[in-house]
Amino acid sequence: MGTRSDTREKIQDVALELFGEQGYDKTSLREIAEHLGVTKAALYYHFKTKEEIISSLLQATGERMDVVAAWLADKQPTPETRAELLRRYAAAVVSDSGRHFRLMRLMQENQPALRELAAGMRGQERLKVFFEFLVEPGAPLADQLRARLSFMVLHMGMFALKEADATQDEKQAAALEVSLGLLDQLGGSVLGAQ
Amino acid sequence: MGTRSDTREKIQDVALELFGEQGYDKTSLREIAEHLGVTKAALYYHFKTKEEIISSLLQATGERMDVVAAWLADKQPTPETRAELLRRYAAAVVSDSGRHFRLMRLMQENQPALRELAAGMRGQERLKVFFEFLVEPGAPLADQLRARLSFMVLHMGMFALKEADATQDEKQAAALEVSLGLLDQLGGSVLGAQ
DNA sequence: GTCTATATGAAGATAGAC
DNA sequence: GTCTATCTTCATATAGAC
Known part of the structure; x- marks a missing residue:
């Protein structure tokens, strides 16, 4: 399991899902974190900003x-x-x-x-x-x-x-x-x- | 001066302008108010919510x-x-x-x-x-x-x-x-x- | 009809423990 | 790598004076 199943990829998947459903602005980092069962702060380990998630x-x-x-x-x-x-x-x-x-x-x-x-x-x-x-x-x-x-x-x-x-x-x-x-x-x- | 030049219309104009430039979400009522030289609260006299501005x-x-x-x-x-x-x-x-x-x-x-x-x-x-x-x-x-x-x-x-x-x-x-x-x-x- | 002042809440982001 | 706790900022919205 080197490449796959990384948290980073999971964040991207959930973010893309929610951004698509609700729009970028209306989707908060809190929501993304909740869908993953982690806290907001955890996201900041993988991405410096919200925008970095989508730009990635x-x-x-x-x-x-x-x-x-x-x-x-x-x-x-x-x-x-x-x-x-x-x-x-x-x-x-x-x-x-x-x-x-x-x-x-x-x-x-x-x-x-x-x-x-x-x-x-x-x-x-x-x-x-x-x-x-x-x-x-x-x-x-x-x-x-x-x-x-x-x-x-x-x-x-x-x-x-x-x-x-x-x-x-x-x-x-x-x-x-x-x-x-x-x-x-x-x-x-x-x-x-x- | 009966119909035209009403504050309500001015609000609509400025809102449309700013929504177009920056997007609906990124435009705050504060900004709209400032462009008109009034306060946020004044907007609430004319429109119950932000959404009502655009729906009008x-x-x-x-x-x-x-x-x-x-x-x-x-x-x-x-x-x-x-x-x-x-x-x-x-x-x-x-x-x-x-x-x-x-x-x-x-x-x-x-x-x-x-x-x-x-x-x-x-x-x-x-x-x-x-x-x-x-x-x-x-x-x-x-x-x-x-x-x-x-x-x-x-x-x-x-x-x-x-x-x-x-x-x-x-x-x-x-x-x-x-x-x-x-x-x-x-x-x-x-x-x-x- | 417009204002001041304020309530209330949520957003993005950071520091530092584990 | 994830957490708790907290900061800061800004949003929408309301109450009530002028």
């Missing part, structure tokens, strides 16, 4: 994005590579058994709370590189919006269809389909306008 | 949605009426000089904080009627997602393009274009599958 979770997601960015680095934007970017992004973001998926939801639903943290992690800048691979900065507004939306739908796909009875895989596939459909519509209005 | 703002938006719902009531879903629904929704949601627009942003960014409130106002149920006018409940997952996205992009259009230097009107037009484009793609996979 987001680091893994950031690293996954970096892998995609590294792949992208030497590619030229073509319809093929653009579609492949969306596929790889989708796979990177939602892969392992739910943690990343829940984190994406958390980031989207708690933007004010995580605003400074997000700034520190340069999540926006990472995404900007991806956006600009899909559309040039001078493209029409509608296309700029489509580019952003094609990533956003990958984040949202899963929980926007909460009620629908389908497997997680089916939801992901649907989200990717919509995302690629948006890509298809890029440049539809001003075809090849430089 | 959301009521107007709810009523606007109800107007659209009333228009929709006796319509049959056709490509024309569906497009018209999106146009009317866009107009209703973003119309007057920024308040509604900022509220939409607020609702999207502060979901956990406003979760109970939103439940009470039946915002989800209202939207469900709209979704189901665009797609039948049994439609493919991708189409269900497109239907939801076509409304969401109207909410987001404005602030997803924050950096772009364009007028508010141009951004709204772009958002509507993307929204209608998603509508076009409905049923693309399984054309007329009942």
